[in-house]
Amino acid sequence: xxxxxxxxxxxxxxxxxxxxxxxxxxxxxxxGFETNIDIVEHKPAVSIVPIDxxxxxxxxxxxxxxxxxxxxxxxxxxxxDGEKPEKTALRELQEETGYTARNLRLMTGFWSSPGFTxxxxxxxxxxxxxxxxxxxxxDEDISIEKIPLDQLERLIKFGEIEDxxxxxxxxxxxxxxxx
Amino acid sequence: xxxxxxxxxxxxxxxxxxxxxxxxxxxxxxxGFETNIDIVEHKPAVSIVPIDxxxxxxxxxxxxxxxxxxxxxxxxxxxxDGEKPEKTALRELQEETGYTARNLRLMTGFWSSPGFTxxxxxxxxxxxxxxxxxxxxxDEDISIEKIPLDQLERLIKFGEIEDxxxxxxxxxxxxxxxx
Numbered sequence: 001x002x003x004x005x006x007x008x009x010x011x012x013x014x015x016x017x018x019x020x021x022x023x024x025x026x027x028x029x030x031x032g033f034e035t036n037i038d039i040v041e042h043k044p045a046v047s048i049v050p051i052d053x054x055x056x057x058x059x060x061x062x063x064x065x066x067x068x069x070x071x072x073x074x075x076x077x078x079x080x081d082g083e084k085p086e087k088t089a090l091r092e093l094q095e096e097t098g099y100t101a102r103n104l105r106l107m108t109g110f111w112s113s114p115g116f117t118x119x120x121x122x123x124x125x126x127x128x129x130x131x132x133x134x135x136x137x138x139d140e141d142i143s144i145e146k147i148p149l150d151q152l153e154r155l156i157k158f159g160e161i162e163d164x165x166x167x168x169x170x171x172x173x174x175x176x177x178x179x
Numbered sequence: 180x181x182x183x184x185x186x187x188x189x190x191x192x193x194x195x196x197x198x199x200x201x202x203x204x205x206x207x208x209x210x211g212f213e214t215n216i217d218i219v220e221h222k223p224a225v226s227i228v229p230i231d232x233x234x235x236x237x238x239x240x241x242x243x244x245x246x247x248x249x250x251x252x253x254x255x256x257x258x259x260d261g262e263k264p265e266k267t268a269l270r271e272l273q274e275e276t277g278y279t280a281r282n283l284r285l286m287t288g289f290w291s292s293p294g295f296t297x298x299x300x301x302x303x304x305x306x307x308x309x310x311x312x313x314x315x316x317x318d319e320d321i322s323i324e325k326i327p328l329d330q331l332e333r334l335i336k337f338g339e340i341e342d343x344x345x346x347x348x349x350x351x352x353x354x355x356x357x358x
Contacts, residue, residue, distance in 0.1 A: 005247050006242065006244055014193065014194045014201075015193045015194050015201050015217075017201075017203070017217040018215075018217065019217055019294070019295050020217065020219065020295055022193075022194050022196075022201055024196070025244065027244060029320065030242065030320060031320050036197075037244045037245070038194075038196040038197065038198055038199065039244070039245045040199065040219050040245070040295075040296075042292075042295065063185065063209065064290070064293040064294065065185055065204065065206060065216045065218070066216070066218045066219070066290075066293055066294070066295060066296055066297045067290050067293045067297055067299070068184050068297075069290075069293075071290065071293055073293070076294075108335065108336065108337075108338045108341070109338065109341060110340075110341045110342055110343045110346055111243070111245075111246050111248075111250065111341055111342055111343065112291055112292040112343050113221075113291040113292060113296070113298055113343065113344070114243040114245055114246045114248075114250055114252070114342055115198070115243065115245070115255075116198050116199055116219075116221065116245060117219075117245055117292070117296075118245045118246055118247075119292060120246070120341075121343070141208065141209060141210050153354070153355060156287065156351065156355060157287065157351075157355045157356070158287075159287045159288065161289075162287070162288060162289045162290055162299075163289055163290055163293055164289045164290065164291050164292070164300070164343040164344055164347050165292070165343055167289055167347040167350075167351065168343050168346040168347040168350070171346075171347070171350035171351065171354060171355075172335065172336075172346065172350065174354075175332070175350060175353075175354055176332060176335060176336045176350075177336070
């Protein structure tokens with residue numbers, strides 16, 4: 001959906017990092033007054049619900065410094081410049097879980113937190129998994145856990161999965177797309 | 180879940196804004212090497228699935244500058260300093276939709292995008308809605324749309340709802356908590 005955009009009067013860049021940049025736009029709003037909006041510029045990303053032949057999801061557990069927690073999540077990662085989202089999905093699946101997939105299906109996409117960041121995420125289901133012969137990513141301290149789809153519902157309900165994309169994608173895969 | 184945290188060697192603050200701050204931590208990882216991690220510090224927030232007596236969800240549509248889109252979302256907002264999450268939920272529900280609720284239930288909570296931000300969101304179901312006599316927030320250019328829960332599933336499936344928290348919370352409300 002394309003919309004009329006706010007009129008940007010000026011832009012100030014504050015920070016350039018490896019994963020995100022920060023800028024402030026001075027904008028003239030539709031309703032007639034000016035305001036400053038701070039934005040985290042983040043590259044688009046992918047997330048993947050990998051479903052094995054026993055209807056188990058291949059989850060990843062890793063320490064997340066921003067939340068100071070070990071979180072159980074679906075595999076995900078940032079799209080590199082010029083990379084097609086499907087390629088990112090297969091690359092991240094392989095790097096994080098050691099699997100590749102013969103069957104990759106785009107469910108939909110979503111903004112991670114549209115009040116402050118432009119991070120957009122493409123959400124895939126991966127099936128017909130095969131163990132990959134390529135090495136996993138050694139920079140990442142990740143362990144994998146294969147959990148039946150039905151059991152994941154309980155983990156979501158009882159707060160054991162506390163990651164927005166994982167909750168959204170697992171429930172979409174189970175109730176809207178896995179037919 | 181509390182975990183052993185990374186050892187933080189030093190911290191540099193880059194940006195202080197109205198909605199978020201940015202810092203870089205120099206950390207010693209468990210696996211033995213040092214790295215820099217950039218973090219968007221964001222206050223915790225709430226989101227609400229308001230369900231009316233006809234099983235319609237009160238959604239809000241608003242222009243989101245970071246994504247340059249008009250997005251259809253559930254009501255949500257940031258917890259003010261010292262505010263209890265339930266109070267934020269009722270306040271944001273009233274400001275954004277004009278309703279208050281006699282029945283508010285915490286579903287669970289989740290991190291919005293734990294790779295780069297500490298934004299955590301408490302997710303509520305609100306029922307027994309009443310039209311509030313308080314004024315709505317005039318700073319926000321928001322319109323409300325009441326959409327049957329069943330129809331929302333189709334809007335998610337066909338990419339008309341592209342917001343992580345909304346997808347996660349609507350599907351949780353429908354399939355895990357609305358019994």
